[in-house]
Amino acid sequence: MTKAFLLALQNGKTDVAWRVASFSTCSFWSDTALQFAIREGYADVARLLIEAPHHPARADCCDGEALLIAVRNGNSDLVSLLLDTPQHAAHAYCRDGEALIMAARNGNSDIVCLLLDTLQHAAHADCCGGEALIIAARNGHGDIVRLLLGAEQHAAHADCRDGEALRQSVINRHRDVVYLLLSAQQHAARPNCRRGEVFMKAVLGGQEEIVHMFLHDPEHAPHADSGNGEALLVAAARVLLDAPQHTAQANCREGEALLMAARLGFGLILGLLLEAQEHAAHADCHDGLALIEAARGGYGGIVRMLLNAPEHAAKADCQDGEALLEAVRAGHGRIVTILLHAPEHAARADCRDGEALLEAVRKGYANIVHMLLGAPQHAAQGGCRDGLALVEARLRCRSDIVGILLKASQQDAEGVATIETVTCS
DSSP: OHHHHHHHHHTTOHHHHHHHHHHOOSTTOOHHHHHHHHHTTOHHHHHHHHHOSSSOOOTTHHHHHHHHHHHHTTOHHHHHHHHHOSSSOOOTTHHHHHHHHHHHHHTOHHHHHHHHHOSSSOOOTTHHHHHHHHHHHHHTOHHHHHHHHTOSSSOOOTTHHHHHHHHHHHHTTOHHHHHHHHTOSSSOOOTTGGGGHHHHHHHHTTOHHHHHHHHTOTTTOOOTTTTTTHHHHHHHHHHHHTOSSSOOOTTHHHHHHHHHHHHHTOHHHHHHHHTOSSSOOOTTHHHHHHHHHHHHHTOHHHHHHHHTOSSSOOOTTHHHHHHHHHHHHHTOHHHHHHHHTOSSSOOOTTHHHHHHHHHHHHHTOHHHHHHHHTOSSSOOOTTHHHHHHHHHHHHTTOHHHHHHHHHHOOOOHHHHHHHHTOOOO
């Protein structure tokens, strides 16, 4: 009987399916039939299945699968039917709020309202750490943001995940959503969240109205001089680079502005210089000096920007591995990883006859020693310079580094024997 019912639905013969449902006793009442009817949008048939006198289908079948199908298709009538059925109604918060998150992503405010306002098992607006709010903010669905923030119970927090909703709305230039998040009655978003990162993005994007809202927040206004003054410098750089006449050239003085931005860790300004419409700065200027400066300072984001510049990208192996050496000397393991794994012109871990390895051993950076010995290409050799790295490690009583080097070393028996005679001083 179930087969006959589904066949009638598949052929669009809802009247036949209706008659089959009306006269059958039990065999066709199945979750599969209900899900198929909902998927095809047959509201009357779905209602018949749910309200059948014998063996009715359950609206909450398969942990809310029927509800999710209705939400995915944007069918508010079917959503309402599943939520309001007297017995075994679908749970709006099933699967930790997946239905609400889906409705927020699709921008369907009617369904969001139904899920939040159902009398039993209502969805939690703050489910999954505010995921629905963040998605709605990212997509600019102001009406849904308002519903989530104003939910009677379990309202979403505008400042969830350290201001992620605010960050997304700024990145995507949704000024109205920014206003809603900042003016929330409780747990309002903070303009100075993430140490001013969101504020800097507004400055970088030239979003004057949002910057004004941030600076005039009564409690959590960011510092206009945040980022060691980078906010002001970014604003000034944007004005100079976008001037209608006599526009400043990002590559002026052979890239001196780029070098300064890399040295100070001003990633936003460096991005403006690299992406200038005309006369963009060259990431490889002065034979990669900007990359070396960024590696020395430990600015991983800037190192990536320079290596991935669309044109004139910096080379990780510039100046015979100087950037790698600077990163090793400063103990910046993350930078070392970036340089060794650059897609093109990767730094050589064995550059300058193992100088990077010796520096890591002398500084006691066991993690970096391991990285250099395990580099994907041109790995450092544990026995380089006649075993000097092993000698240095033993003299400093670093048994952990000695173990790493001995495991990687391919020295002959005589070299190893020589090392073993050196004792801790």
